Amino acid sequence: MKILKESARIKPKISLVLLDWSVRESFHFLHYLGEQTLPRDQFEVIFVEYYATISSELKVFEHQLDSWVILDMPVSSYYHKHLMYNVGLFYAKGDIIVICDSDAMVKPGFLQTIVSHFESHPSSVLHLDQFRNNRRDFYPFNYPSFEEVEGEGCINYIKGKTEGLVLADDPLHRRNYGACFCAKREDLIAIGGADEHVDFVGYICGPYDLTLRLINLGRAEVWHETEFLYHTWHPGQAGENNYLGPHDGRHLSTTSLEMLVTRATEPHVKNKAIAALQRGDEATEKELIHSETEQVTRPEFLTSADVKVHAENTYHTLVYKGFLIQKKQDQGYEVYSLLEKGLHLKARNVLPSLAEAKKSVDFNVRTKVLTCFSLCLTYLYRIKKALHNRKQKKQREQAQPIYPSTEIPQKITKREMIKKMFYRVKQLRAEVYWLNASTHSLIMNLRLLKKKPEFNHAQLLVHGRREEVIMKFLFFLRIVPAIKIKRFDTFDEMRRICAAQEEQVSILFLVSRELYFQFASGFSQSLAKSLVVL
Incomplete structure (x- = not known):
């Protein structure tokens, strides 16, 4: 590990942690940091490179860097973002840690917005969503205006906000958890920093691992309604050619999601330097990269x-x-x-x-017939949903034609087409099995209620029609006890009904994993004490 530059800031309010693993072609985010309204002495910029590359493109903005760390990991190894998060956390001096894209655009008030948020909401974790534009004529990056990025070619702009903030049916996947993450440094140390488990090596990773454990710590997840990042198209945005750890079929780590079920705040594999900070001991640079890290990234x-x-x-x-x-x-x-x-x-x-x-x-577990039944229904549901989404996409394209510059003809060989098809099928299978795991868990645990009649007054909370239909069918067959069931389709609906239920905290709420994963941040602290996630 090499330290090319070390911060001389005394006590900044914000520490920005930016990452690269020898893939970035542009670091224009640093240009926009030079235009911030927040005084320069109130924030520091920490840049972490995973391999040994000293980017010539980055050197153009070297004056904006306070710390520049080269991890010098073997070029044959896969990148490990969570290790880089911990390196950034180790060197950070600010009260607020911000992890975000180093190739995004931000407005001049970006950092001041973050500072103002934590002044009024100190016990929170803040995310900022991102407008994404697929126009190819913005590549290589040529400094388009914010209005141009929001305009034609933008794939998630709805009435001044991102699709993820407007459409409340699937916030977990519609919102970009990796765009910009902000949390108090003391909170991140309290939960042991980023999880360096092997499941997070490669593409399946992200700061949402920190968000979900901060929720378990009691911090409120907040998405800013008016401040956004802006991202333009560049090659290699998807994860098809990367190593993929366990995920839900839509590239969210199941290892992270299951932390919500276990209510754990500690990572599975803790960085030794962060562990020392957590104990209040002196931490050294030598503890940052463990020999096991090099092994699990091979x-x-x-x-x-x-x-x-x-x-x-x-x-x-x-x-x-x-x-x-x-x-x-x-x-x-x-x-x-x-x-x-x-x-x-x-x-x-x-x-x-x-x-x-x-x-x-x-x-x-002796429920093979029930599991197969649930699995078949889940496959039908997912295929139907895929067809519905495709129809909606065509309708949107007809209503607002794609900007011509986004339509670049690509020559795809038959071999590449087959490879892509197998990849999509593999993703579908992963998603179906993950959805079915939630239903299987409900079945297994509700069957235990037969032996505990004192809990038959409990209410079951599920997400979407698929789980509701399956559970009502099992109630009808008396395979599981018939208890009151409520279905939630959107975040706002769930939050509104939960607010009405707060006076009935004596009721035991049994919550499906699928529902809790989607809307964990919407459950109030008082209601959270009377629910069990299954």
Whole structure:
């Protein structure tokens, strides 16, 4: 690791952490930082390069950098953004940490907006969404105006806001969690920094890992309604040719999402330097990069059978078929159903190894017919939704034709077409299995209510028609106890109904994983105490 430049700022309000792994062609974000209304002595810029590249494009803006860190990782290794987040956190001196795109555009009031937000909402984690424009004539980047980026070719502009803020049905995927993340430095150290687990190597990663654990810490997730970033098209925006860790079929890490179920705040794999800061000890640069990090980023390791074994052995909690397997320090593994854990009941088993813990769950899970039934319905639902989305997209294109400069004819070989098709099928399969895992978990845990009639007054909260239909069918067959069920389709609807339910906090709310993943930030703190995520 090399330090090309180290910040001399005394006590800035903001520390901006910018990343590269020898892929950026433009660093124009730094140009816009030079136009900020916030005084320059109130923010610092920390740039972290994963490999050994000293970019000539970046040197143009070297005067804007306060710290410039070269990690000098092997060129054969995959990039690990979460390691870079921790390096930035280690060197940061500001009260507020901002992680955002280094090739985005921002308006002059961008940083002042962030400072003002935390002055009035200190116990929050702030995200800013991003307008994205697919016009090819903005590449290479040629400094278009903000109005041009919002105009023709913009794929997510709706009445002055991004699609993710206006359409409330799927905020988890419509909003860009990686565009701009802002949180208090002390909060990030309190949760142990970014998770350096092998699941986050490569493309499946992002600051939302920090957001979800900050929610578990009690911080409110806030999306700014008037301040945005602006992004123009460049090659290589998707993740098709990258290593992909476990995800939900739409490139969100399932390892991160499951943190919402376990309510954990600590990462699975903690950076040693950040751990020292968390304890209040002196942290050194030598602790930033562990030898194990180099091992888990090697391509030959990531494509071997060892990666799954290593991943499971380094989880501190594992959600498995509706059960929670929790590692105890040198005392084996505790096994709970999610219902038992949510009700703070004792573990049903304590077993010496992970293999035996999983075996005990497999013994309890005898719902193959129900799982197959649920899986078939989920496939039908997802295919129907894909066709519906395609129809809507065509209607939008007819109403507002695509800007001509976005239509560049591409010669695609038959081999590339087949490869792309297999990739899409693989993504669909991952999404269906992830959605079905939520339903399977509901079935397994609700069956336990048969043995606990005192909880039959509970209410079940689900997301969308798919889960509602499946559960009502199972109620009808008396496979699971018939309890009151409420369905939520949008964030605003869920928040409105939850506000009305606050006076009934004595009621036990059983929440489907799918619903909680989508709208976790909308559950009030008072209501959160009376719900169990299944």
